[in-house]
Structures are given as C-alpha cells and as structure tokens.
Amino acid sequence: MGEPQDRGQILEIIAATLKEVDPNLGEIPEHAVLSGANAVVDSIGFVNFLVSLEQALDQRVDLASVFIEQSEVDPADSPFRTVASLTDWIADMLDA
Amino acid sequence: MAVKNRSILLISDFTVSGLAPFLRREIPVEVAPFDQVASVLLDPSQAAWREEPNLALVWTRPDGVVRSFGRLLRGEDVSLDQLLEETEQFIEQLTMAADRVEHLFVASWTVPPYVRGLGLLSLDPERGHAHHLLRMNLRLMELARENPKVSILDSGRWLAHAGVAGCNPKLWHMGKIAFGPAVMAQAGADVVGAICAIEGRTRKVVVVDLDDTLWGGIVGDEGWEKLRLGGHSPIGEGFAAFQSELKALQRRGVLLAIVSKNTEEVALEAIDRHPEMVLQRDDFVAWRINWSDKAQNIRDLAEELNLGLDSFVFIDDHPAERARVRAALPAVFVPDWPDDKLLYAQALTELTCFDPATLTAEDRARSEMYRAEQQRNKVQDSAQTVEAYLESLQLRVTAERLNASNLSRAVQLLNKTNQMNLATRRMTEAQFDAIHTDRCPVFVFRVADRFGEYGLTGLASITVNGNTATVTDFVVSCRVMGRGVEEAMLHVITQFAGRVGANKVEATYLPTDRNAPIKAFCDKNLGTPSSSADDHTSYSWSTAGPTWLAQHIQLDWDLAQ
Numbered sequence A: 001m002g003e004p005q006d007r008g009q010i011l012e013i014i015a016a017t018l019k020e021v022d023p024n025l026g027e028i029p030e031h032a033v034l035s036g037a038n039a040v041v042d043s044i045g046f047v048n049f050l051v052s053l054e055q056a057l058d059q060r061v062d063l064a065s066v067f068i069e070q071s072e073v074d075p076a077d078s079p080f081r082t083v084a085s086l087t088d089w090i091a092d093m094l095d096a
Numbered sequence B: 001m002a003v004k005n006r007s008i009l010l011i012s013d014f015t016v017s018g019l020a021p022f023l024r025r026e027i028p029v030e031v032a033p034f035d036q037v038a039s040v041l042l043d044p045s046q047a048a049w050r051e052e053p054n055l056a057l058v059w060t061r062p063d064g065v066v067r068s069f070g071r072l073l074r075g076e077d078v079s080l081d082q083l084l085e086e087t088e089q090f091i092e093q094l095t096m097a098a099d100r101v102e103h104l105f106v107a108s109w110t111v112p113p114y115v116r117g118l119g120l121l122s123l124d125p126e127r128g129h130a131h132h133l134l135r136m137n138l139r140l141m142e143l144a145r146e147n148p149k150v151s152i153l154d155s156g157r158w159l160a161h162a163g164v165a166g167c168n169p170k171l172w173h174m175g176k177i178a179f180g181p182a183v184m185a186q187a188g189a190d191v192v193g194a195i196c197a198i199e200g201r202t203r204k205v206v207v208v209d210l211d212d213t214l215w216g217g218i219v220g221d222e223g224w225e226k227l228r229l230g231g232h233s234p235i236g237e238g239f240a241a242f243q244s245e246l247k248a249l250q251r252r253g254v255l256l257a258i259v260s261k262n263t264e265e266v267a268l269e270a271i272d273r274h275p276e277m278v279l280q281r282d283d284f285v286a287w288r289i290n291w292s293d294k295a296q297n298i299r300d301l302a303e304e305l306n307l308g309l310d311s312f313v314f315i316d317d318h319p320a321e322r323a324r325v326r327a328a329l330p331a332v333f334v335p336d337w338p339d340d341k342l343l344y345a346q347a348l349t350e351l352t353c354f355d356p357a358t359l360t361a362e363d364r365a366r367s368e369m370y371r372a373e374q375q376r377n378k379v380q381d382s383a384q385t386v387e388a389y390l391e392s393l394q395l396r397v398t399a400e401r402l403n404a405s406n407l408s409r410a411v412q413l414l415n416k417t418n419q420m421n422l423a424t425r426r427m428t429e430a431q432f433d434a435i436h437t438d439r440c441p442v443f444v445f446r447v448a449d450r451f452g453e454y455g456l457t458g459l460a461s462i463t464v465n466g467n468t469a470t471v472t473d474f475v476v477s478c479r480v481m482g483r484g485v486e487e488a489m490l491h492v493i494t495q496f497a498g499r500v501g502a503n504k505v506e507a508t509y510l511p512t513d514r515n516a517p518i519k520a521f522c523d524k525n526l527g528t529p530s531s532s533a534d535d536h537t538s539y540s541w542s543t544a545g546p547t548w549l550a551q552h553i554q555l556d557w558d559l560a561q
Helices: A007-021 A043-061 A083-095 B017-021 B036-042 B067-073 B082-099 B129-146 B155-162 B169-175 B180-196 B235-249 B264-273 B294-305 B319-328 B343-347 B366-382 B386-393 B407-416 B429-434 B485-499 B518-525
Strands: B007-012 B029-031 B053-059 B103-105 B150-153 B204-208 B255-261 B284-290 B312-315 B397-402 B443-449 B452-465 B468-476 B503-511 B532-535 B536-542 B552-556
Touching: A007 A043, A007 A083, A007 B017, A007 B180, A043 B017, A043 B169, A083 B532, B007 B036, B007 B264, B017 B029, B017 B180, B036 B082, B053 B180, B067 B082, B067 B129, B067 B343, B082 B103, B082 B129, B082 B150, B103 B129, B129 B150, B150 B180, B155 B180, B169 B312, B180 B343, B204 B235, B235 B255, B235 B343, B255 B294, B255 B366, B264 B284, B284 B294, B284 B366, B284 B443, B294 B312, B366 B386, B366 B452, B397 B485, B407 B429, B407 B443, B407 B452, B407 B468, B443 B485, B452 B485, B485 B503, B485 B518, B503 B518, B518 B536
Parallel strands: B007 B029, B007 B053, B053 B103, B103 B150, B204 B255, B204 B312, B255 B284, B397 B552, B468 B503
Antiparallel strands: B397 B443, B443 B452, B452 B468, B503 B536, B532 B536
8 A cells, every 4th residue: 555545544544543442432522632731632642642652653544754853852742642643644644 | 348339440550541441330430649559559548449339340551561562672682580489579469459359350461462573483482572472471360369358350352352443553642541442341251251150140041032033034934944043044043053152151151041933842842853953952941932032031940040130131133022021121132132143052062150250069060950840840849749849859957157169159149049048148158267366167958969069059157256146158059948957057057057156146137129038048047036127137046945847858977076
C-alpha cells in the first residue's frame, strides 16, 4: 500500500490505535486532544499510542516513520496536539 | 480479617498503568509507585495500601526483582542456586503481601521474545537463561500450591498472543513500559477472568445455536447428510474442532444447551445420526428447538435449569440473533462471534468467563447431575402425591465438618447460591476456612438418591456462645430445594447445638433481592420471628423441640463429630 491514503483511512487508523490503548474510549472526534491537559489518554497511554501507531502505519499504509523526535518538539508546533493535526501531518508525509 | 475495599492494587517494577484501562470496567484500580516492589510488598504502611484493596497483582520482570538474573542476561556467570536463593527472598515478600489482601495474583516471569540469550544453549541446564527462568517460575508456582491466597497467572500466553510487537524496546526507553497494549489487553482479560473466578461469578451454561454454529449448513433445508461437519474439508474440521472445545468445557463442568430455530425432530435426528458429531444428545442438558423467540427460549431454559441468566453464555453465528438476546437479556453474555467458521474453536477458547478458580468433583459431574434431575422430573410427573415422589427418591443426606477436601466446593456453594442463602455472605476460601473452629463449626451436607449424587449441596456455619448457638450461614443449593434436605440440616444444627450445651438456637435472615425462598422456609419451619425489621428477621428455637427430620430422609451423621 505505497499509494497516498485518504484522510478517512488515517483517521480510522488513529482511532483504532487509541482504542487499542484504552478500550473504554468512545467516539474520537478530530478535535480530541492527544497530549497534555485534557488529553484522551494519559502520558503513558500517549507513549503506547505513539509506538502502536508507528507499527499500524507501517503495516497498513507502508509508512515507516519514527515519531519520537517529533513528539519532543515544542508542544505548540507538535503535530501530536490533536487527532486532526496528527492526521494532517501523516497525510502530508504520505503525499511527500 | 478486616473488610477490604473491592479494588486491585497493581505492583510492578515497570510502568504498569497501561493495564488499568483493561480492568476499570470490572474493578477500581490502584497503581503502586513504579519500581518500589520490595518496599510495597514488605511495608503495609506504604501509601499504596491506604485504600485497603482486597486484591493485588504483582507483575515484575525477572531481572527487575531477581538481580542476578539481570547479570545472567548480561553474560555474567550466575549459578542456578544463586537465582533460586533470590527467588526465595522474593517469595517471602509475596507471602507477606498475600496476608494483606484476600487474593494475590502473581504474573509468571517472562523475558521479551527478542532476548535470545545463548541461542542453542538458552535451555542449557548449567547456564541457559531460559532454563533458569523455567526453574524460577516453577518455584513461583509452588508458592501458589502452598498458599491458597496466591494464584500465578500465565504471562507467557499474553506475550505469545501479542507477538514480538508486544514488547517493543521503544516503550521501555520512552516510558519504562515493558509491555505494549496488545499484551495488556490479554493480561486484562485474564485478570478479569481470574477475579470473576475467585468471586464465584464463573458462567455455568453455554447455549449454542445449531445451523452454521454447531455445524455448517441449514439442516432443515439440506438434511443431516449434507451438513458440513468433520470429514476432510477445512470448514467441516472447523465445526468439529468447535464441538471438541464445547466438549472440553463440558468436562470441566460447564453445561451445554441448545436454542435453535428449527424443527425439533429434524435437528435431533442430525445430532443422533451424523457420524461426525463430536457432541451427542446426552451432552446437552436441555434444549429449545422451535420457531419461537430465542430470548424467550433462553429464559425458559434458565427456569428449567433453575439458574440465573447471569450464568448463561449464548453463541450464535447470526448477528441479529445475538443483538436480540443482548437487548432482551442483558445478564446473558453474548460474545461477538467471528464470521470465519474456522475460527469458532479459537473464539470459544479465548473466552475467560468460564475460568474456574478450582475444579471440584461436583463441577466435573455437573452434566450427569442435571441428567439425573431430568429423570427425577419424569418420576415426579407420574407420581400420585408429593410424599410418594419423595419416598421413591430414597434420599440420603450426609453431614460432615468443613475440611480441606470439601472447602473449595463449599465456598463455591456459598458464593453462587442466591435463593436459599440466609446471610448471602461472599467469601474466599481462605476467609471461610478461617471462620471454621471447634466452637464455630461449619457443616457441609452431601445429598444422593437412587438416581445419583447431587454432590455437596448444603452448608451451615454455627457459633456457640454459652447456652446459645447462632446460625450465620444456612445455604442450600436449588438442586435439592423442597425435598426435605433443608429440614435435615436444621435437625443436624439443632442436635449439634444441644450436644455442646446450648438450649437455644438463633438465626437471622438478611434480605436480598433474590433470597425470599429462605425467608419462606424459615417462616414455615421456625415459627414467629423473635424480631423483625426491614433489614433483618431473627428466629429462635429450642434445642429440645421436635425433630425436623422427615421419614423419607436417611441421615448419615455422627453426632460426636
């Protein structure tokens, strides 16, 4: 699956990965916060989410990515602020 | 033991909070501080114990608590004796912690699957890390045999199920997380299953559909000869494997029943005549094969088997039927079911709701007991009077003291019985064993008749104080209700009380939503209550009173016991 994927598929992968980390999560809207205050998962859940998402993207859309460096950038610029910002960032990587 | 809060404390040398989301639907979760295992286990004043959890899970890495094992993994020479000595120290810590809770779960030790050690020599008895880890785990398992408050959970299965991705080294470097969500999901399922098991909430009945569930095809359309079952086709093998797993469940005491939309004689002919059927008609304790609503049929089965709907699991290939039963009977567990028939056996095996805390002789013989009950029902239907029916049964009641051989079954009975349960106390084996003393004996009652054994179906706990004997627990299985067994139990209690010098026996009924039958029994046999309020009804009777023992009961009991 080396072709760029549509945004809906990326959103679906992100939501499924979040629910792998916490099966109690309900619907996950695009504006859901991923890290910091009001995040849908705690800091340990966020680490689990990052690593699981790397694996899921590798398997499902053939995107070999390493998120750890991105997750350490200034929170204001981080693509991991919300589901929407992360989706856009992944879509850009796939389009590149 | 002081009453504890129903919650579980997670104690680990790695970040274990990722397990909490998989447990919270079942039980409140507390997490002890990271990597403080020894101090938390040893010191009851640690903040982690403040909420007084009734359960704890200790999940550690072997190199985290047995330091020499870490040295072994790093290539140093470490003897097996050294490892076992440190294992023994850890076990002493676990034993101290077990005294603080009602039950302690300990995850077996594993290393990540990418750790290869010495490769060919990893199982070498002199220096292989995998060999030494097996020996350390064997010692942990011995602890569970020595201490009934400890159970060892098979974490190797969790890792195997999750695969290599379950132990990504990135998780460790980023958050000291030893295991990823896929391992936590498996661990969570097993821990929830274990909690249900020790609390006596194991499911007892699995109800299966027939067409495309027990066999492939529609028997009413195709005839039993054309069903896909066994043989040399993958799908036929898949259904046979599923039936084999159901048979395995039955052997450990789970009852099998059928609810299917079919013509009964056509379906039963298939069961009787298809040569590849693993399950025979006798393997099913009851069935409803008709064109009625399946939810109503399951309700009828619950009534026939005298079991609560919360004992039932319903398996059906059709999503609409599953949804209907889920909506109509929320107490029935209806698992999601795979579309792929080859995965049915696996799906059944993965259910944790049948996990037993123990396996008793009664569990293994449960299907036979229900079949005997069906024979009794036929006799009852043809009997002229109730008295004639009871006389024909040739009932024998045997009373004995609680002991190591009957403790497990007695606690099952205590925890599972709702209707004929005076105080509805729920206790672990350790708690119940602790209340049994010479002055506070627990009697258990076994019942049999000409059709077979009912097993251990009654218990009573008594406290003697001066001239008064107080009955706290009086529990009778619904299997023997209304046959004079309850009265025989009253007879034993009263005779015992008189023998140890009491002239009066007291009992207090504590109402629940479901134990009205025991109140009716007390009102009928024990007369006017000595006191009564919304939350209790107390009865009192003389040890010199008339016997309750019915003539149709043969009582085997040594009064000197």
